[in-house]
Amino acid sequence: MNSMPPTIALLGSLDTKGAEYRFVKECIEAAGLGALVIDLGILGAPGLEPNIPREEVAAAGGAALAALVSKADRGEAVAAMTRGAEALVPKLYAEGRFQGVMAMGGSGGTAMACAAMRMLPIGVPKVMVSTLAGTDVSPYVGVKDIVMIPSIVDISGINRISREVLARAAGAVCGMVTAKVPFGQDKPLIVASMFGNTTNCVEAAKGFLEERGYEVLVFHATGTGGRTMESLIEAGLISGVLDITTTEWADELVGGVLSAGPTRLEAAARIGIPVVVVPGCLDMVNFWAPETVPDRFKGRKFYPHNPNVTLMRTNVEENRELGRILAEKLNQSLGPVTVLFPLKGLSMIDSPGGPFWWPEADQALLGSLKEDLRRDIPVVELDHNINDPEFARICAEELLKMMRRENH
Numbered sequence: 001m002n003s004m005p006p007t008i009a010l011l012g013s014l015d016t017k018g019a020e021y022r023f024v025k026e027c028i029e030a031a032g033l034g035a036l037v038i039d040l041g042i043l044g045a046p047g048l049e050p051n052i053p054r055e056e057v058a059a060a061g062g063a064a065l066a067a068l069v070s071k072a073d074r075g076e077a078v079a080a081m082t083r084g085a086e087a088l089v090p091k092l093y094a095e096g097r098f099q100g101v102m103a104m105g106g107s108g109g110t111a112m113a114c115a116a117m118r119m120l121p122i123g124v125p126k127v128m129v130s131t132l133a134g135t136d137v138s139p140y141v142g143v144k145d146i147v148m149i150p151s152i153v154d155i156s157g158i159n160r161i162s163r164e165v166l167a168r169a170a171g172a173v174c175g176m177v178t179a180k181v182p183f184g185q186d187k188p189l190i191v192a193s194m195f196g197n198t199t200n201c202v203e204a205a206k207g208f209l210e211e212r213g214y215e216v217l218v219f220h221a222t223g224t225g226g227r228t229m230e231s232l233i234e235a236g237l238i239s240g241v242l243d244i245t246t247t248e249w250a251d252e253l254v255g256g257v258l259s260a261g262p263t264r265l266e267a268a269a270r271i272g273i274p275v276v277v278v279p280g281c282l283d284m285v286n287f288w289a290p291e292t293v294p295d296r297f298k299g300r301k302f303y304p305h306n307p308n309v310t311l312m313r314t315n316v317e318e319n320r321e322l323g324r325i326l327a328e329k330l331n332q333s334l335g336p337v338t339v340l341f342p343l344k345g346l347s348m349i350d351s352p353g354g355p356f357w358w359p360e361a362d363q364a365l366l367g368s369l370k371e372d373l374r375r376d377i378p379v380v381e382l383d384h385n386i387n388d389p390e391f392a393r394i395c396a397e398e399l400l401k402m403m404r405r406e407n408h
Contacts, residue, residue: 007034009098018047027170057084085116100125125176197347204392226260233267247281256285265329272335274402323368
């Protein structure tokens, strides 16, 4: 008995984009795949008969479509349909109704469709053809694997340009769905945070853990990296966390360009998995080229990491507050957590004789962290720089010890 072919969910406003979705649907079906059409429109009659009508989407968002239409408030309607798509799309996926998703749109359509795509697991093919794809799409993509394809022209009819773009976008999502992922030996997953100034530590700890049968996913602590790591922890995919580089909190506090937001460090605390935390690179705040540094920081200590990245040393007051913040986040932990503190510096350049070496600032962080941290969370002070091989070994061994204890 032949199994059903894979199905692509087509998510969009069929009142204004009916012809375009009809064209894409035909492309997908010509490739031998199925299409599940979900209508997010509210303005007029759909230009293509949907499988999932707009009334069902609105209801999933807790709204009645008739009420949205009668108010004629586009902002409220878009918000309601977005909520509905966020609730309905992952439910349909869990039911096996589709294996990949594609959408097309301008700003409103991109916002609605990408919100729904972000609710799907990593690995589910997601293709968004958007008029915004040539700009900064981070608010739409978030930490998920959404492929953004520039529409080139507005999504307004099928013409010489749109025919090429949409047909190949349809081919892309079909190819993604039918692609075979090579089999691999799945090992327990550990996540680790890294920066250029903690690379030696993280790479050494990673090697130590891999030799003992673990797979280590390393995330660059650039804001997006931290948020992505937190999302994987939240998804329940991770066995342990080696959070060596918590630098994103310095940017969040001081106003740097690589913040991961105010919820950084919360996912592992909520999930309750073993965590080793190190205040790696909290000695620095990140800015772009020197001319981009705000005037209010004139007179501070800077270090040119490269021509496009300028590092600013955190001061005593900022470190005192960073210690308090780390304690506040870690105090939420439901599982085991250990803080390891390298007394000879928090980064490659915060080391004796280095350009960011400032023991008083590091001690301010350590002091407030110990003062505000729960008594049952140990803070282990080690006479090493963060990048010393021995410090890396201790980080890995401490995490393994906690993970073994949790599994017995």
